[in-house]
Amino acid sequence: MSLTPWRGFLTRALYRNRSLPHARYLQLATIRNDGKPANRTVVFRGFLEESDRLQFVTDARSEKAQQIAHQPWGEICWYFPKTREQFRISGNLILVREKHPENSLLKARLMAWQQLSDAARQQFAWPHPGAPRAEAEAFSPPLPSPSEPLSNFCLLLLEPQQVDFLELRGEPQNRYIYRLEGAHRTWVVQTVNP
Amino acid sequence: MSLTPWRGFLTRALYRNRSLPHARYLQLATIRNDGKPANRTVVFRGFLEESDRLQFVTDARSEKAQQIAHQPWGEICWYFPKTREQFRISGNLILVREKHPENSLLKARLMAWQQLSDAARQQFAWPHPGAPRAEAEAFSPPLPSPSEPLSNFCLLLLEPQQVDFLELRGEPQNRYIYRLEGAHRTWVVQTVNP
Numbered sequence: 001m002s003l004t005p006w007r008g009f010l011t012r013a014l015y016r017n018r019s020l021p022h023a024r025y026l027q028l029a030t031i032r033n034d035g036k037p038a039n040r041t042v043v044f045r046g047f048l049e050e051s052d053r054l055q056f057v058t059d060a061r062s063e064k065a066q067q068i069a070h071q072p073w074g075e076i077c078w079y080f081p082k083t084r085e086q087f088r089i090s091g092n093l094i095l096v097r098e099k100h101p102e103n104s105l106l107k108a109r110l111m112a113w114q115q116l117s118d119a120a121r122q123q124f125a126w127p128h129p130g131a132p133r134a135e136a137e138a139f140s141p142p143l144p145s146p147s148e149p150l151s152n153f154c155l156l157l158l159e160p161q162q163v164d165f166l167e168l169r170g171e172p173q174n175r176y177i178y179r180l181e182g183a184h185r186t187w188v189v190q191t192v193n194p
Numbered sequence: 195m196s197l198t199p200w201r202g203f204l205t206r207a208l209y210r211n212r213s214l215p216h217a218r219y220l221q222l223a224t225i226r227n228d229g230k231p232a233n234r235t236v237v238f239r240g241f242l243e244e245s246d247r248l249q250f251v252t253d254a255r256s257e258k259a260q261q262i263a264h265q266p267w268g269e270i271c272w273y274f275p276k277t278r279e280q281f282r283i284s285g286n287l288i289l290v291r292e293k294h295p296e297n298s299l300l301k302a303r304l305m306a307w308q309q310l311s312d313a314a315r316q317q318f319a320w321p322h323p324g325a326p327r328a329e330a331e332a333f334s335p336p337l338p339s340p341s342e343p344l345s346n347f348c349l350l351l352l353e354p355q356q357v358d359f360l361e362l363r364g365e366p367q368n369r370y371i372y373r374l375e376g377a378h379r380t381w382v383v384q385t386v387n388p
Binding site: 020022025027028029030031035036037038039040041071073074075076077079081086088090123126127128129130131132133134136139172175177190191192193194 | 214216219221222223224225229230231232233234235265267268269270271273275280282284317320321322323324325326327328330333366369371384385386387388
């Protein structure tokens, strides 16, 4: 059982918003090479086993992957429409590519691939994202193997260092900031004004 | 009538998603003073008259206002759940404070204040956002005047320089990148791979 204090609130939000498929969509901000921010929607793929690391998938050819190689820090903003809660989570971004040195993360990458739908897997065989639009047939490649990830498939992990949790439904709204602090990196919470 | 080519798609998305109040919520990424990204939900308050500038409101005491003073560039990510469209819009951020030098923007700030609900205006009289939680009574200040903005009330404008528009419903998905280019700053569109 996790001792991370904010995990229970996030689990509850996911549960209470489970009727909305887009409650698993959130926005990830990263830094472009010129120092400006980038921001896009990503899909939450669950927590990495026995950790607080959030899982996403991405394409090694995407701008996002390049930005993370340059500045491995991000902040997600996750708004739950039904319960009117917002989680802003910032921390280290870990891109798990084909040749990642940690075996346990390579295994997690393989599992993430296997758990995708055929349609989601096929997108990794599409032409280079962001390049001038290719012909229609380039988007109907053979289905990739469900057991062997394509080389450009990446697992992306966010390792939280701070969580800013806002409940808009409060009167007034409630806001809590969780930070990893001290030599033992324990979670400390502060109740703040919204 | 606007000649901006992406405006029609955004107007259509707002219309088709009008039954969802949170379709007017979007995520704004800015840069913290340490160069890391920040990301939070903001509410779209319409376009500034006769312009493509998106309007938001914020508190001069917020971290966001401080970040923008330091790096006046941002990127919003706006996902429309019903139609499955995403707009990523980056550009200059203009913070219109109480003493802004441009009269027309001060007038827009006044209008934005007047168009808020009483509850939304009252939040600008709440204790300092992000400070340790104040006593409950501090959140029930007298209602501010609906005609005279509080000094910490800011209008925030985003002046788009690039728009990355993704239609997830396409088969394959459709993605268009609009950029302001050339001496006359005209919008140029490129169709790219999703």
